[in-house]
Amino acid sequence: GDVPAVYLQVNRPADSAKVAQDWVECTGVTEENTEIRINGAPVEVSGTVFSAKVPLPAVGQHKLVIDAFNERRGPRQAVVTVERVESLDAEIEAYRKAVDPDLGWESLGRDPESYKGKKVALHGRIISFNTTLGVSAFQLLVDEGCPPEAKCVLKADFKGETVAGKDSWVTVLGEVKGKFTVETSDKKKFDVPALEAAYVIKDEEAAPKGKKKKKKKGR
Numbered sequence: 059g060d061v062p063a064v065y066l067q068v069n070r071p072a073d074s075a076k077v078a079q080d081w082v083e084c085t086g087v088t089e090e091n092t093e094i095r096i097n098g099a100p101v102e103v104s105g106t107v108f109s110a111k112v113p114l115p116a117v118g119q120h121k122l123v124i125d126a127f128n129e130r131r132g133p134r135q136a137v138v139t140v141e142r143v144e145s146l147d148a149e150i151e152a153y154r155k156a157v158d159p160d161l162g163w164e165s166l167g168r169d170p171e172s173y174k175g176k177k178v179a180l181h182g183r184i185i186s187f188n189t190t191l192g193v194s195a196f197q198l199l200v201d202e203g204c205p206p207e208a209k210c211v212l213k214a215d216f217k218g219e220t221v222a223g224k225d226s227w228v229t230v231l232g233e234v235k236g237k238f239t240v241e242t243s244d245k246k247k248f249d250v251p252a253l254e255a256a257y258v259i260k261d262e263e264a265a266p267k268g269k270k271k272k273k274k275k276g277r
Contacts, residue, residue, distance in 0.1 A: 065089045068136045071122070072192030075219040076141045077114065082219060084122055084138075085109040085189065092128040097121075114142040142220070150257050151229050154179065156167040163203030163210055166234065170251035173234045178253070180212065180230050189225045193217055194258075197240075197250075198230055213238040216255035227261040 068086040075082070084096055087106050093103045094108045101110040114120045124136045157177045166173055166180075169230040189195075194216040204210035214230060222228045232255035240248050 061130075063124045064092055064131040065192065066124065066126040066134045068124055069189045069191060070140055070194075070219050071138060071140050071219050073138050074141070075192075075217075077219045078141050078146045079142055079221065080115065080142065081111045081113050081178070082120075082122075082140050082142075083109065083113050084124065086124065086136075088126050089128055089131070091130075091203055092126050095125045095127075096272040098124055101121065117142050117144055126207065132276050134190055136147060149261065150231065153177070153256055156211065157231060163200050166212075166251050167200075167204075167210055170234060170249075171238045173251075176234045178234060180253075182210075182228070182230075184226050184228060185211070186226055187222075189206075194220070197257075198228070211240065212251045212253055213240065214253040214255040214258075218255075218257070220258040221262065222258050222260040229253050229257075229259045229261070231257040231259070234253045 066086065066088050068084070069083045071077070071082050086108055088094060088108060089205065090106055092103060094103050096112055097109055101108050102106060112122055118140050122138045122140065124138070153182065156190065161173060161176055165176060179201050181202045181255050182198045184199050185199050187192045187194060187196040196214055196216065198208040198212050200212060214232060216232075220228075230253065231246045232253040235254050237249040237251035237254040239247055240250050243244055
C-alpha cells in the first residue's frame with residue numbers, strides 16, 4: 059500500500075498575507091526526524107517545530123513551497139503565497155477613517171457586547187502571542203484609557219502578518235466581536251473584549267507611546 063505522508067502544518071504566514079518588509083517568518087509543525095525545506099533551502103527543525111525567515115527580495119507575489127521529507131513516511135508539500143507591498147500605509151489610513159474615534163477602553167472594557175461590529179484602535183503591549191494555521195491569537199494589555207492599577211486585557215485574532223510578537227508595544231486596529239472568557243492560571247474566569255484585528259502595527263520605538271500625554275501641568 060501507499061506509505062502515509064509525513065505530518066506538516068504551516069502556521070505562518072497565512073495564505074495571501076500582505077507584508078511591507080523584505081522577509082516573512084515561516085513557522086510550523088512536523089514529525090520528529092523530518093527534514094524541512096522552504097523553496098529548496100534546508101530549514102532548522104527543533105524537535106517537531108520549524109521556523110525560518112524567508113527573504114522576499116522584490117515587491118509582488120511570492121510563493122513559499124514547504125517540503126517535508128521523512129525516511130519512514132511519504133513526502134508532503136504545502137504552498138503558501140504572500141504578497142510584498144511597497145507600503146501598507148494607505149490601507150491602514152483608510153481603515154483608521156472607519157474607526158470610531160470616541161470608542162476607547164473606558165466604554166469597550168465595560169460592555170464589549172454592545173459595540174459589536176464597531177471598528178476601534180487600541181494601543182498596548184502584547185502579553186501572549188500564538189499562531190496556528192495562519193491565525194494569530196494574542197492578548198493585549200491596553201495602556202491608553204486604562205485606569206491606574208487596573209489590568210485592561212483584550213483578546214484578538216489576527217489573520218495577517220506582523221513583525222510584532224510577545225512583549226511588543228503595538229497599535230491594534232480591528233473590529234469588536236463581543237466578549238471572550240479568559241481563564242487565569244489559578245482557574246479564575248473573567249470576560250474580556252474580543253477583537254478581530256485587521257492591522258497590528260509595532261511601535262517604532264521600544265518605549266510605549268502615549269505616556270507623555272498624561273502629564274498635566276499643575277498650577
